Amino acid sequence: MPKKSTEVPTYYQQAEKLLVAVDCIIFGFDGEKLKLLIFKRKLEPFADAYSLIGSFVHPSESTVDAARRVLHDFTGLEAIFLEELKVYSQIDRDPGDRCISIAKYALIRVNDYHKALSDRYNTEWVALDSLPNLVLDHDHMVTDALEQLKRKAQFYPIGFELLPKKFTIPMLQRLYEEIFERNFDARNFRKKLLSLNVVKQLSEKDKSTSKKGSFLYQFDYKKYNRLSEKGFQFSLV
Amino acid sequence: MPKKSTEVPTYYQQAEKLLVAVDCIIFGFDGEKLKLLIFKRKLEPFADAYSLIGSFVHPSESTVDAARRVLHDFTGLEAIFLEELKVYSQIDRDPGDRCISIAKYALIRVNDYHKALSDRYNTEWVALDSLPNLVLDHDHMVTDALEQLKRKAQFYPIGFELLPKKFTIPMLQRLYEEIFERNFDARNFRKKLLSLNVVKQLSEKDKSTSKKGSFLYQFDYKKYNRLSEKGFQFSLV
DNA sequence: ATAATAAACGTAATTTATACATTTATTATA
DNA sequence: TATAATAAATGTATAAATTACGTTTATTAT
Numbered sequence: 106m107p108k109k110s111t112e113v114p115t116y117y118q119q120a121e122k123l124l125v126a127v128d129c130i131i132f133g134f135d136g137e138k139l140k141l142l143i144f145k146r147k148l149e150p151f152a153d154a155y156s157l158i159g160s161f162v163h164p165s166e167s168t169v170d171a172a173r174r175v176l177h178d179f180t181g182l183e184a185i186f187l188e189e190l191k192v193y194s195q196i197d198r199d200p201g202d203r204c205i206s207i208a209k210y211a212l213i214r215v216n217d218y219h220k221a222l223s224d225r226y227n228t229e230w231v232a233l234d235s236l237p238n239l240v241l242d243h244d245h246m247v248t249d250a251l252e253q254l255k256r257k258a259q260f261y262p263i264g265f266e267l268l269p270k271k272f273t274i275p276m277l278q279r280l281y282e283e284i285f286e287r288n289f290d291a292r293n294f295r296k297k298l299l300s301l302n303v304v305k306q307l308s309e310k311d312k313s314t315s316k317k318g319s320f321l322y323q324f325d326y327k328k329y330n331r332l333s334e335k336g337f338q339f340s341l342v
Numbered sequence: 343m344p345k346k347s348t349e350v351p352t353y354y355q356q357a358e359k360l361l362v363a364v365d366c367i368i369f370g371f372d373g374e375k376l377k378l379l380i381f382k383r384k385l386e387p388f389a390d391a392y393s394l395i396g397s398f399v400h401p402s403e404s405t406v407d408a409a410r411r412v413l414h415d416f417t418g419l420e421a422i423f424l425e426e427l428k429v430y431s432q433i434d435r436d437p438g439d440r441c442i443s444i445a446k447y448a449l450i451r452v453n454d455y456h457k458a459l460s461d462r463y464n465t466e467w468v469a470l471d472s473l474p475n476l477v478l479d480h481d482h483m484v485t486d487a488l489e490q491l492k493r494k495a496q497f498y499p500i501g502f503e504l505l506p507k508k509f510t511i512p513m514l515q516r517l518y519e520e521i522f523e524r525n526f527d528a529r530n531f532r533k534k535l536l537s538l539n540v541v542k543q544l545s546e547k548d549k550s551t552s553k554k555g556s557f558l559y560q561f562d563y564k565k566y567n568r569l570s571e572k573g574f575q576f577s578l579v
Numbered sequence: 580a581t582a583a584t585a586a587a588c589g590t591a592a593t594t595t596a597t598a599c600a601t602t603t604a605t606t607a608t609a
Numbered sequence: 610t611a612t613a614a615t616a617a618a619t620g621t622a623t624a625a626a627t628t629a630c631g632t633t634t635a636t637t638a639t
Contacts, residue, residue, distance in 0.1 A: 116387060125360045167433060196401070293629080295587075296588090296589095300626090316638080318636070530598080533619090552615065553604075557618090
């Protein structure tokens with residue numbers, strides 16, 4: 106795009122380039138609490154400070170490529186739910202140099218997470234209510250990501266990305282109670298979920314939380330997509 | 343080109359900078375149809391082709407600044423609903439040079455729009471179903487923006503940004519029918535709207551569409567925000 | 580055999596959504 | 610000045626979804 110003016114065109118050569126970074130707000134759920142994957146920086150800039158996971162965007166990659174690259178580096182995982190949050194571009198947001206950051210949030214199944222990488226990169230899962238201060242505007246990114254998670258989880262089945270592929274209804278309920286910071290009636294929650302017709306019951310049970318055991322379910326993405334195209338609106342809230 | 347400044351730490355100097363642009367998908371509603379504000383480029387690159395309105399992001403401004411700058415240049419308007427859509431960053435999206443674009447969508451009251459600027463910049467309001475092909479990946483941006491408009495308008499009162507500040511209920515209904523590409527029952531639509539308690543009726547009527555005239559209403563942002571904080575969910579669909 | 584308990588199922592009352600009928604305010608014209 | 614025409618506004622009955630609870634079930638430890 107040329108500059109706005111009606112003057113003689115000035116193209117790409119004349120436009121000034123900027124540093125572009127991606128930062129990832131990585132959510133996880135351990136069955137009890139919502140957590141964030143952050144790391145304590147070993148090197149400059151901001152050595153010893155806590156930070157979101159990120160990187161500069163290389164000329165040879167898209168912003169999604171860059172985000173998936175760092176996600177893979179830090180977690181060992183490839184197939185991760187990843188969605189753009191927003192661009193942070195205040196001109197003084199980074200005292201080191203002008204740099205815009207494209208924030209993305211990711212949802213991870215913590216039991217898939219490769220713990221071996223934790224030491225290598227100094228990464229930690231931290232509960233949302235015990236987060237340390239983060240570098241730059243990363244605190245702000247986290248706040249915005251949480252809001253976005255709530256907004257999105259209200260009408261899209263993204264919560265399932267935080268649970269094991271096989272989950273029980275009480276597990277799902279606890280996750281929703283964490284995300285929305287409110288309680289749900291177990292009987293109505295179950296009824297609502299089953300009425301949506303997007304989870305299929307397995308014959309297996311999870312017996313870790315009760316003598317009776319609780320049936321495992323799987324989210325049926327194919328079915329959801331089919332319904333979704335017909336105008337079906339997912340919601341458990 | 344990395345800066346030479348001694349103040350810039352080395353880790354920033356090693357990173358490669360990129361061209362960063364903003365492009366705006368500008369929606370308008372003329373009372374009948376949803377339209378997009380595009381322009382026929384007078385200059386290179388892509389002279390004579392249709393394009394969204396955009397600009398490179400200058401080092402001295404944020405991406406929001408840049409978007410508001412071009413919106414003001416092309417429409418004369420300052421207070422415009424503007425929200426980020428997403429970042430387009432395929433490495434080959436622009437044959438001129440590697441350039442990432444931050445797409446934002448804007449909602450405009452067409453009667454506020456300064457027509458004088460139309461000739462100067464070759465801008466045109468084009469109905470969504472009669473759009474010409476646009477340069478680069480702008481067609482894709484438009485498709486994505488429309489989806490986002492639908493998604494957002496379903497649960498947030500952003501439709502009102504496309505109507506005159508004083509509007510009638512049938513006008514609002516017509517807009518919703520355009521956005522959601524379906525019809526609404528006038529009696530139920532009205533009932534639903536009024537039950538939400540977020541519009542206030544004025545004493546004036548609009549007589550342009552009937553002998554009886556139709557009462558004008560205003561959206562009550564203060565009331566909506568108050569309700570919204572308490573968990574109220576806006577929806578007319 | 581029984582107690583304990585999370586899980587699963589059930590029901591009545593309330594609220595919200597849908598489909599459709601009727602009345603109202605106004606103007607043009609017979 | 611009475612009447613026809615018509616969009617706007619109000620109303621109503623039925624169906625569907627949500628909410629607030631009570632009850633039964635499967636299992637294990639005692």
